[in-house]
Amino acid sequence: MTAIARQPDRSGIHPLHALLLSGSFPLFLGAALSDYAYATSYLIIWSTFASWLIAGALIFTGLAMLCALIGLFRAERRGPYALYFLLLLVTWVLGFVNALIHARDAWAMMPTGFILSIVVAVLACVASLLGFSRANAGGRS
Template structure:
């Protein structure tokens, strides 16, 4: 390997693998929470709200760790700083609304609806938007 091979390293698109795994892991959990809230709204079986609470907790863990990676990504020299800040703020809003959703789901099953279902849908959409921005618009490594 010569010095020019190292200097002309190709630009890798997207987050690093750990960040990508954490980011991609949050969406299915938040989507599952929205779907289990829908199942509760149609069947009124309380177990669906308990399942939704656990899925939200898992989504908060994954999105919280992805949020830390996004915060570190703001200070990296590669890529657009404005887009990185927008991405971080989007993940932060997703995490905050997910936490509020977890608090709503901690109440009685009857009290969690319909606010919990609505918040679950909003958080799932925000998590998908964060994945979209995180995987398609950011470049790391190499020269821009």
């Protein structure tokens, strides 16, 4: 009898991709919570803090989107991966618009910035759940 070496099946996304993906949601959530803190206290430091959190989240989301694009080309089933990539793209675009709104004066960014922060945080949560789901793990990423 001869033994056949077999490569183990990967049951998830690449660890670097997972690290980048898991960093985007907490940063977007922190920005939404900072916007809430600004809306209740009117301390300008909270709006500045939200702007920095959004900038960090855009970096993490952009790099996770790059990993998702690479995984999209390597996936055997492209349907779930394409949906995941498009969700990350929409999250990044709305996050960028949110960053532009937060670049305004602190009074001018409310309530649009707060509402957009909540929407982007929810989108980032859904993208993270979809990225870590088993339906999305069918590729060789």
